[in-house]
Structure formats: structure tokens, C-alpha cells
Amino acid sequence: MFRIKIPRYWRHKDFRYRLNAWRCNHCGEVHFFKPLVCRKCRSREFNQVSLPDTGKLLAYTVVRSPPEGFEAQSPYIVGIVELDDGTRILSQITDCHPEELKKGMRVEATLRKIREDDEDKIIAYCYKFRPTV
Amino acid sequence: MVRMSSVVIVGYGGYVPRYRIKGEEIARIWGRDRSELPTEEKSVTGLDEDTVTLAVEAARIALKRARIPPSKIGAVHVGTESKPYAVKPSGTIVAEAIGAVPRITAADFEFACKAGTEALQFITSLVDAGRIEYGLAIGADTAQGRPGDALEFTAASGAAAFIIGKNKNEGVAEIEAWTSYVTDTPDFWRREYERYPHHTARFTGDPAYFHHIVNSVKNLLENDGYTLNDVDYVVFHQPNTRFPLVAARLLGVDLEKVKPGLVVGQIGNTYAACSLLGLVRVLDQAKPGQRILLSSFGSGAGSDSYIIRVLENIKLKRDLAPPLDKFIDRKTYIDYAIYARHRKKILM
Numbered sequence A: 001m002f003r004i005k006i007p008r009y010w011r012h013k014d015f016r017y018r019l020n021a022w023r024c025n026h027c028g029e030v031h032f033f034k035p036l037v038c039r040k041c042r043s044r045e046f047n048q049v050s051l052p053d054t055g056k057l058l059a060y061t062v063v064r065s066p067p068e069g070f071e072a073q074s075p076y077i078v079g080i081v082e083l084d085d086g087t088r089i090l091s092q093i094t095d096c097h098p099e100e101l102k103k104g105m106r107v108e109a110t111l112r113k114i115r116e117d118d119e120d121k122i123i124a125y126c127y128k129f130r131p132t133v
Numbered sequence B: 001m002v003r004m005s006s007v008v009i010v011g012y013g014g015y016v017p018r019y020r021i022k023g024e025e026i027a028r029i030w031g032r033d034r035s036e037l038p039t040e041e042k043s044v045t046g047l048d049e050d051t052v053t054l055a056v057e058a059a060r061i062a063l064k065r066a067r068i069p070p071s072k073i074g075a076v077h078v079g080t081e082s083k084p085y086a087v088k089p090s091g092t093i094v095a096e097a098i099g100a101v102p103r104i105t106a107a108d109f110e111f112a113c114k115a116g117t118e119a120l121q122f123i124t125s126l127v128d129a130g131r132i133e134y135g136l137a138i139g140a141d142t143a144q145g146r147p148g149d150a151l152e153f154t155a156a157s158g159a160a161a162f163i164i165g166k167n168k169n170e171g172v173a174e175i176e177a178w179t180s181y182v183t184d185t186p187d188f189w190r191r192e193y194e195r196y197p198h199h200t201a202r203f204t205g206d207p208a209y210f211h212h213i214v215n216s217v218k219n220l221l222e223n224d225g226y227t228l229n230d231v232d233y234v235v236f237h238q239p240n241t242r243f244p245l246v247a248a249r250l251l252g253v254d255l256e257k258v259k260p261g262l263v264v265g266q267i268g269n270t271y272a273a274c275s276l277l278g279l280v281r282v283l284d285q286a287k288p289g290q291r292i293l294l295s296s297f298g299s300g301a302g303s304d305s306y307i308i309r310v311l312e313n314i315k316l317k318r319d320l321a322p323p324l325d326k327f328i329d330r331k332t333y334i335d336y337a338i339y340a341r342h343r344k345k346i347l348m
């Protein structure tokens, strides 16, 4: 039975819903979720930044044996997207079939359901990317 | 009945999911006559979509056209009959996703297929009263029809969003007037814990759809001093391809004024989004100075009618986001088996 850790899901919603991340004031490293210290320079000061919602697809694969909690949408596509500011992000790719994908194709962020809690039924929403409309 | 001082649409957006099922395919499964289908095809959500995600798609398109910071939005109202949660507002999730939280009021409205135009009334009134600077009204649904039921041919998915403000210089269109016409008419309903709605087939046309739309339009024209000659486009609620054309005939509306706003043949009845997607399609092509008459219908029953005048700004803002036809033309056909999986009709 798959359970969603609701406090963690709630803490991460700024990034999961609209790609609001944290940039280190000292070295500029981008952290998706607010860390205590920067993994690069150990600074403790961050500014919230909103990452661009468009980019290009660098690589992708089709997941046919999903981890627990992801079965309902299987098979699905996972890809690495390079956002227009150069940030790289791992994301599901939606609204397309694997045969339509091309390396380097333009993609845009959208909000979709990722999974549901089997017991409490809460729905986890998260960004996914899709071919630019 | 309700004259607005100056309330404008500053941004609008329509969204339709990618998948389609043909009416013929549904007819094949249930052995129905394929010669008289209520629509050619209808839109179907992807496995990862629900009313909230559809609403967010439309809202983000509307924001691109509005060009305002989302934090200035003071109210987010979602009209729907297919909330993902029975208790937990869709509006809060939508508001969070577009960055409009936390200084907002948010709520979901339900009035069958007119919940979207109802949300628009309240946003319009809040702006008109000066309580908020901008507000977001959305009609969104992932409508369900019982397998084999007549409604299964039409019950579809989509969303339309409108950002309302007061500054005419920002507006793409001005909301000049609106009215409502409501009675207790049991034409269509769904009780709690039920998956599919029930309907009184005999009531659907005359005492419900036609009676409420005709009276709401007549009231609006008479009370606010408009005639049909003042309007260039007429958008009706579209439960099937036939009803809006009959409504036009009953009111004496030229069919050429109705056709640009007809989307039901390609995407089905998207319930709370239905007439609003018709409005989106008209805004995608209308010229400054032209007037649009919009008339929704919601079972239970009621109709909201609006007079909307297109402003000069439409020419600048229209192209800031994809037109509705881009989403209508972006389609992948699925068969009934895949449709049953997408719409969670297979229960394990």
C-alpha cells in the first residue's frame, strides 16, 4: 500500500507546483527545495527564484516497471529537461507518445497528477513537461 | 438587470485535453444507431489530468494574456461538478499553482453546466464593488456519463478561465451587462457518493434548456435595452450539436452569429467550461467594437446571460498565448478500451 508523506509534499509545493526554487546568495547554486546549507559553498543564505517554465528535452526513457505508487499511469516517460536558464531538471513528460519524442525538442511545464495515496486518497500534483503547444 | 460600471476581461484562456473518442466508437460498443449521434467526437482527459489540472492549464493561459502579477488576483472561483475532492476546495490548489495565494478568497461553485458563468458573476461583482482589483473565474469539468447512457456520447473535459479587472486600458472585452434566470427543474442530478448522474429525458429540452435560455436572453435584452441587432456573435450552452441551433431559431438569431462559438461537435459538452469555451473561441476571432451575447445553461435549472463588447486591446493580447483551436486540433483518437481506462470506468 502506497502512502504519501503529506508534510513533505506540502513543504515542497512551491517547487512542485510552479518551479519556485532557492538560489544560494553566495555562489548562485540552485536548490529545488530549501536546504539548511548550500551543498556547494556551505552558505546559509538563499533567495527564492522562479525557474523558467520552458526548455528543451535532453534525454528520455520509458518507465515500464514503475516504483510503488506510480503504477496507475504506467508506462510513462521520464526525461531530463534543460530549462531556458540552463538549470537541468528530471521530470515526467506528458501528453505525448514515446515515438513522438526527439532529443532537443521544446517542452513547457504543466501541472499534473503524479500519484494518489492508497489509504488517505490525497492527490499529489506536480510539474510535468509536455511538447510545447 | 445588472449594469456594470466598468468591468473588463483582462485575460482569457481555454484548454482542452489531447485525447478524443468518436461518437461512432461509443455507438459501436453499445450497438446504437450511428446515424444520429449527438456530437461527432468528444475530448477525454489524460491519465494524469483532473478538474484541478485542467483549471490550472486554462488559468495559466489567461495569465499570459492578462500580463498582471498573479499576486494581484484577489479571488479564485472554480465552477465545476467534478471536483477531485468532495471536501477540499479546488480553488486553493489552482491559486497556489498560479502563485495567487495567500491574500485571496477562494471557493468552488456548483450549478451543473452553468457553474462557470456563475463563478464569473461573482468575480465580476467583486471587481465591480471594488472589493478586489483582479479576480479569476474558471469553468472546468471532467464530466462523467454512465456507460451506455445517452450522456456518455457527450460528457467531455475542458476548462476556460477569465481574469477580470476594472481598468479599461487593460481589457480585451468589457462585460456590459448580465442576468440570471433560475427555477427548480429536475432535469439532471447526481446524489452524493454516486459516480454517474441521472436525468429526466423528457425534461432536457423544453422545460429545462430552452425555457431557461430563451427567458434569460429575453430578460437581458429587454431590461438593458439591447436588441439582437446589437450583437455580432451569440454563444449558447452546447449539450449537443442540435440544441444551440434550435435555441437560435426560437430567439430568431441568425445562425451565422452562432457558428463561430460552436465547439461541441469537436470536443463534446465540457459542462461548466462549455459555453465559456465557446466565448473563448469567439474572442480568438472577434474584432474590436463587436458585441457577444453569451448564454449558459445549468441543469437544476438556470441560465446566465451576458453582453460582452470586444475592446481594442484584443489585437495585442490575443497572440500572447495559443488560441483554443490549437488545443482542439491537437488530438489523438483512442478506442473505448483506452477511454475506459482514462475515465476510470474499469474498477478493480
Ligand SMILES: [Zn+2]
Pocket: A024, A025, A026, A027, A028, A029, A038, A039, A040, A041, A042, A043
Ligand atoms: Zn552556495
